Each structure stands twice: as C-alpha cells, then as structure tokens.
Amino acid sequence: MLPRVRSARGARGLPPRPAKAGRRKWITTQSGGRPHFMKKAVKLIVGILLAALFLALSLRGVDTANALRNAMHASWGYMLASVAVGLFGHNLLRAWRWRVMLTPEKPGIGLYNLFSTTVIGYAASWSLPLRVGEFLRPVLLAEREGIRASAALTTVLIERFLDGLAIVALSAVAVMTWNGREGIGPEGEAAIRYAGWGGAVVLCGSALLFGLLIGAAATKSRWEGRVESFAARSKNRLLASAARGLVGLVEGGTILRRPAGLALTAVLSVAVWMVIGYSVWLGLKSAGIEITYPEVFILMPASVLGIGIPTPGGAGSYEYLVSRALQYLFNQPLDTAYAATLILHVLITLLPTVLLGSVLLWRDGVSIARLKSTMAAAAGGSP
Template identity: 30%
Template structure:
C-alpha cells in the first residue's frame, strides 16, 4: 500500500504504545453512546408501526455494525433489519425500509458536512472528490425516492397485475411492497421528522467528540472541526468498494486529511488504527451479545417452554 510507504514504523509503534488508557476508555464509552443514540433514532421511524424497547434497538444496531465491519456490501443493514424483525415480529420489509431511510438521510448529512469540509483542504485527491459527488447524487435521489415512494403503491399494484402472477405470489409480493413503502413513509410525519433530525445532530456530535477523544489518547490536539472533516471524509470513503471493515481505505483517507492539518503520516496512521480498534472492539463486543440477545435467547426460551409442555 502506498499509504505505508516510507513510514517510520518505530515512531508509529511508539505513538500507539503511548496511548493513554483513560482517554481510550472515554472514547469507547462514546462509541457505546453513539450506538445507543443511533438505535433510538431508528426507533423513531419504527414507531410509526410499533414502539420498540431501547435495549432491543441497541442490540440490533450493534449487530448491524458487526456485520458492516466483517462482511462486504454493508450486509449489516440487512442483518440488523432481519434480527429486529424476528425479535419484534414487525414485518421485515417495513424494518428494512426504515433502515434504508436512515442511511439515506445519513448520506445527505455527510454531503452537507463534506461540502464544508472540502473547502478547508488543499490538494484533495480526485478519489474523494468523486466519492463526494457520487454521495451527493445518491443522497438526493434517495431523499426524492423516500418522499415519492409512499405514493407509488397504485403503480406497484398495476405492475403486479400486468405480470399475471399466481394469486399466492401476487399477494405475497404486494404485501412486501406495501410494507416497504409504508416504511419509507415513516419519516413523513412532523413530530417523527423533528425527532429524527434532533437525534441525527446528536449522533454526529457524539461521534465528533469521540474522534477528538481518540486524538487526545495519543496526544494529538485534534479539534472538533477537524474531527468533523475527518468523519465526513471517512463516511464518504465508505462508498468506495473496499475490503470488509474498510481496511486500507480508512488509512488512506486519514493520512490525506490529517496531514493537511500538519500531523505526520505516522501520527495519522496511529490515530486511525486506534480509532478503528475502538470502533471494531465495540461492534464485536456488543454485536456478539446482540446476536445472543436477539436470536439465541429467544430460541432457548422456546426450547424451555416446549420442554415444560
């Protein structure tokens, strides 16, 4: 990888060894809080059909992050949606639509942040510029889709009628489509929309403070503004095809961004490795517990009831 060419490995290792445990613990706590707030935000969309307990939302969100970090193509979004649907008996198509809506508005938020972020950097790589433009298009198209989709049910019904499918298949597809479109409609309610927007602002604020705390653990005076720029670029880079967990891509982005703020390449790499380690540890810990909470415990309780009968 070009990003590690010429790196002073002794300096990099020394920087990692000097990390302060107190700040690392605080950063981990902030990641945990971010998972929790993201779960609450998702719950606002789900509440259009049913109120879900905060704990269940937290575990489902964590399993989603574990899936995103360990599998390609953001498979965690499907994993968390199916896990929550199984746990709560909410229609899976509806749950998936709310998860997709959440990610669409996250993409739009990233575009807004990155528009300001790019203006603060010089010599921005073309890869990040392309990613920004791509995310802007995806975000705008996605938002339009969310706004228009709920009005498309008559069109979907018309298309299904023209396909002349067997009655049972027609009924099944119509039910799936109707629930998906209903999920898209969840944010089109003033109170839910305001709550969702408020928690979105809180999510990104918590993430930014966590990024600052990660820098302090390594003795790097990362400011809140710099952390927002970095988070925006990391978010945009996730649109670039890469390995699971964005290994390599995040290192490239961190070096590009942080060296523009006069941090050394060794400091940038030490920082992003620490940032990823904290994030992955939280996803692994809470994700594995979440898998048990959402699936294994339900299965085992069913076995116990069957045995009692």
Template identity: 25%
Template sequence: MRFDKKIIKYIVATAILALSLYLSARQIAFDDLIMQLQGLDYVWVLYSIPVIIASNIIRALRWREIHTPLSTEVKTHNAFSAIMIGHLLNSFTLRFGELARPIILAKKEKLPFAAVISTAVLEGGVDFAFLIILFFISLVFLSEPLFKLLNFDSVFQGSLGIFIIVLVVITALFFIYRYRRQLWQWSKSILPAKFASKLEDSMSAFVQGFVSLRNPLFYFKMTLYTILLWLSYALIMYLVSFAFAFQSAIQLSFIDSIILVVFAGIATAIAFTPGAVGVYHLVVASIMTTLYSITSNEAFAYATIIHIITLLVQSCIGAIYLIYEGISTIKLGEMKK
C-alpha cells in the same frame, strides 16, 4: 458454479483489503509506528468508550422513532442489541450486519421484515443526506486547508458530480412515485401470479416503513438525533487526539474532528472490506497528513487506534448480545431466507 462465484467474491474482497492496507501503510515505518502506539496516553482512549456506546444508543433511539408508525412499542433495548450485533457481523463480513440488523429486530418485535428493512433504508438515507451536507459545509466554511488540498476546479467538479448524482436519484424516485401504479401493474403482468401476490404483500409492508415521512415532526426529530449522532462521532475523534503528542503542538479543534468524521464517513460508505479495514485508514491518514501536516506514522496510528477501539467496543457488546440472545449464524441464515 455457485461455489466458484463465492470463491471469486472472497478473492476480490481479499485483494481489495490487501490493496487498501498497502496504500495506507506503504509509507509507514512500522518500528516508529509501534513506538507511537506505545507512547500514547491511553486514558484519553478509554474516555472515548462511553461516547462510542452513547452514539449507538442515540442511533437506537433514532431507529425506534422511525418505527413509530409501525409500532409505538418498539423497545430501545431491542433496537440497540440489533445494531450492536450488526456491527459485530460487519466486522468480519461484507455488510451482512446491515441485513441482519432489520432481520433481528423484525423477529424480536414481530414486525414485517419488509417494513423494518425499509426503516433501515430510510435511516441510511438520512445519514447519507447529512453526510453530503456536512461535506459541503466542510468545503465552504469550516477549514481553509481543504482549499489547499482541492483546487477550485476539483471542488467544482466534485460538487457538480455529487449534485448530478443527487438530482438523478431524486428524479428517479419522483417518477417511480408518480407512476407507481402503472409500474406495479406492469410488474404483475410479467410475473407468475403466485410470486406477484407475495411480492405485492412485501411491497405493501415495505412502503409502511416510509409512512413517517408524512409527519412534519419526524423531520425535526430526525435532524436532532442525527446532529447528536454525528457530534458524538466527532467527539470520539476529538478525545482520542489528546492521546497523541501531535495534539499539544497542532491543537486540532473540535471543528477539525467534524471534518475528519465527514471523510471517515465517506470511507466507511465506499469501503468494500469487512469493517472498512484499510480504506478507513487510508482516507483518515491521508486527510490528516495533507491538511494538518501530521506525519504518516502519527496519522496512521491515530486512524488505527480509533478504528480498533470503535470496532472492539461494538464487536464485544455485539458478541455479548449474540451469546445472550442465542442468535446463531445458522438462525440468521434461516431468517434471511
């Protein structure tokens, strides 16, 4: 049965990947696409590589800051290597890298795994909140073409839907926090004593990762790091746009790159394929063709180049760290257990 479930999971993932690639590439003339890729000014693509690396260094610094209540000695290098190995694993698995990242850092820094994974959850929450903020700013302030793509009703409905989801999550978290002791006592009453004791230790460690929220300075630092991080993502897209002929005609601005990053972030968040392959291309190419009147071939080539260069740089660095530190998939499996 377990084997059957694994097969079903991979079949579903493969089907989603194939559907995403089909939807994103169904209107593409591949001869023209190849010509587009051959005619690029790849110097601008190379310019994006240091920014890709810098963005992950910023992310490592931010993650290190979240760990301050747990340990003031978490090394930025260790956080960076865990992030890059996570990117490598995400490129060919369904988000296993998101789990491997805290596992690796917890092992290297000798920290409780539950505490480190809670910092990863907190980091993801910060990015999600910032993504929502950027999404609404994009709708309201940054780009008139967005209102051509979305009529008032759809903007209202989408905004209302997001607001309801956020409200439900916040309300649920409030009640969990408000009645945490009662919930915990109830949980212990229905669990075996041995398991309840282990779970209590894990939950205590997990809560430690959120201690940073008590420090007002934490919010300032997180905001600063997150702004720098998302600006670096936008800079990558902005630099790569100069490799294409459409940039001289359309002149996409840095603000336009921020809008693209918002939708690329949404695509990455909702993707159920390794490395967000297919979903990323579909969303980015659709936004570019709809908002900026760029041809399907150019838009798909642009999304492909950004995706490939980012995936390649991060995976290569992740592979180097994986080999250098001797972390095998078997060891990761043991650590996961």
C-alpha cells in the same frame, strides 16, 4: 411382469438422447445455490484484493516500528472516553432514531432491543465478509418484534440517506468556517476538492432517491394495485419478487408522510454524527493529534469513504484515506497519522463493537444457527 415402455426415439430406431436434461434440471433447481455461492465468493475475493491493495498503499512511506511505538504510547484515558462515546452514545442515538422511524409500524418498541440489534448488526459487519450486518440488523429486529422485515429494511435505507445528508452538511459548514486552509498545500487542496465533488454526488443522489421514495409513498394508492396485479400475473419469479419488494419498501416508509416524525429523524441524524465526531476527536487526542472539534468534520468524508469501500471490516481503505487526510490537511507526520488511524479503527471501533456484539448475542440467547435461519428466511422472501 410389466412390459418395457420404449421412448419415441427408441420406437423410431434412434439411439437415446444424451443425458443433458439432468444437468439442465440441476442448474434450474440450484439457481439459488451454486450461482449465488459463486457470486458471494467473487465479492469476497474482490474485497480481499482491495484490502491488500489499500493496505500496501497505506504503508508506503510509513515507518511501521515508529507508528506502532506511537500507538502504544497513546492516552488510555482519552481512548476509553472515545470508546464510551462512540459505542454507547452513538448507538443509543441510532436506536432512538430507529424507534422514531418504526413508530408507524409498531409504536413503543423497546430501546434495549433496538440498541442490542444495532450493535449486533455492526459487529457482524465488522467481523464478517460482505457487510452482512446491514441486512442482518433489520431482519433480526423484525423477528424479535414481530414486524415486517420490509418495513425494517426501508428504515435502514432511509437512515443511509439521512446519514449522507448529515455528513455533507456538517462537512460543508466545517470547511466554510475553517481558518487553517491556507497552509495545507496542493495535496490538501486536492483532497478538499475531491471531497467536495463526492459530497455533491452524495447530496444529489440522496436528495433524488429520497424524493422518489417520498413521492412513491405519497402516491401509493394510485399504483399499488397495478404493481400487485403484475406480481400475481408474472411468470418471472424475480420480477414478481421485485414488484412485491417495491410495495413492501414503500409501505415501510410511512414515516416519510409524517412531517413531525421526519423532522425529528433528521435532527437525530445530525446528532448521531456530531456524537461520532466527538468520539473521533477524543480518539485523535489519545494519539497526540490536536485539532479542533469542528475540524473533525473536514476529516469525516475520508473516514466514511474508507469504511464504505467494500473491504472486509474497512481494512486497508480506512487506514490509507484517513492517514493521508491527516497528513495533507492537518500537516501531521505520517507515522503519527498512521498510529492514530490504527487506534481509531481497531482499538476504538472494531474490537469494542465486536466484543459488545458478542456479549449481547450471548445475553439475548441468539445463536449463530438462529442468525443463519433468520437470514435464510428473509432471503427466501419472508414478509
């Protein structure tokens, strides 16, 4: 029989130390598990609370029975045309733009894969909490095409910058050439003023971040070695991962060093939002709201902000902001404006996108288990 080994505390006649080490070890080893789960849960709860708040605000003063009646009498012809333009025209342009941005990484990526992945990503964002589609879309494309996930993620970041600049430009032109501003009242003037401030913030922020990314890409050879050396020496895994992620992020922005490709990407960004605007215009006509096509871009900041607020699927925030913009800027009855908002959000955008995304998942043989494993691999630091 082996002799019993006594601890140092036992040898000195002291009682054994309370079992805290096990708990500390659990917390250390599970740092990516339970705390991460709690963080996601908090975000989800906050999103649900925001949705409830905005939904309550959006329904104030609305005769829901009358609004639903108006929605049921919408023109199906205009509605289907709006779905076709928004679902296919808009997403095909996004796929083309994505292809241009990824040309330095892999020339000639198939347009179908880009379109399919784009729609699947948006379907996930509309139907799942925490907007996971924004991360899923580039990661899934990287797996399908055998490219670096960091490169695909960078192009999505560049897309967001260009989208912001395109929206600000189109909205500014629409406001400056608008003849209907005289009769909008104080609420409408306040809405335009807030939109102007928001546009200035988006413009300055996008230009600053875009400039930093261009500068980092242009000077990459000067700092890349030092950053990679820091990542290799660092004992802090988070800092090391952030350093490697920075290098990967800038590597994915090769398109920024190609003026012709960047110019085409910018033109396609404006085209994307012009097509979205046409889809919205058709959707408004289906609800009986007659505004001109350029006036849609005066409404667009409210639409984008409504979707951007982190509520599940834009629920509540979209209805509140868009219905009030229609009421205050275009003198639409609130019930009619609310019906139009429901049509645009639910019948034209959310349901068709989720349905087509589900069909493409089935057609492409992409299972939910595969999506989960792809996301987990990317979160774990896959290149």
